[in-house]
Amino acid sequence: MNKFKLYHPLIMACFYFALLLFFGYVDFIMNNPDQAILTINGFRIHLFMVILIIGFIGFSSFLIVYTYYYQKWNKGNPLSLKPPEINEEDEGTQHIYTIATKRIYMFYTTVIPILTLIAFYLHMISFELSANMVVYVLLSILTIHYFLYYKVIWDFMK
Numbered sequence: 001m002n003k004f005k006l007y008h009p010l011i012m013a014c015f016y017f018a019l020l021l022f023f024g025y026v027d028f029i030m031n032n033p034d035q036a037i038l039t040i041n042g043f044r045i046h047l048f049m050v051i052l053i054i055g056f057i058g059f060s061s062f063l064i065v066y067t068y069y070y071q072k073w074n075k076g077n078p079l080s081l082k083p084p085e086i087n088e089e090d091e092g093t094q095h096i097y098t099i100a101t102k103r104i105y106m107f108y109t110t111v112i113p114i115l116t117l118i119a120f121y122l123h124m125i126s127f128e129l130s131a132n133m134v135v136y137v138l139l140s141i142l143t144i145h146y147f148l149y150y151k152v153i154w155d156f157m158k
Helices: 003-031 047-074 091-124 131-157
Strands: 037-040 043-046
Touching (some): 003 047, 003 131, 091 131
Antiparallel strands (some): 037 043
């Protein structure tokens, strides 16, 4: 198993954590609009623009590093939408990944309708969903997704 497949969950977790920080920042600014503009040496700096510039530099750096390692470890097309879990290795590993992927798809076919019903119910009772709650739900789904995937692989590697 190559390292790229092992690092992929960490990459996604970092993405969701950055998304959570961004939503936290937006929530903070919405509650404290006087904190949105800083004055440094007479220059008025919008904090949101600073966050956007830092985010652009960070995301661009991430894409460069991601593309480099993807090319190095997988010899594939970095712009492909095919997830790194699906690969063209020998028949044994293909069988393992097929079983793992099948379990994940079964998980999604049950969790998506359940979450849809919960969201509909919360909407009907006029419960206000915050952006942080949505990110927490996505992070939980991501954690369960990778737990199921690597548990199947671990069971076969024993």
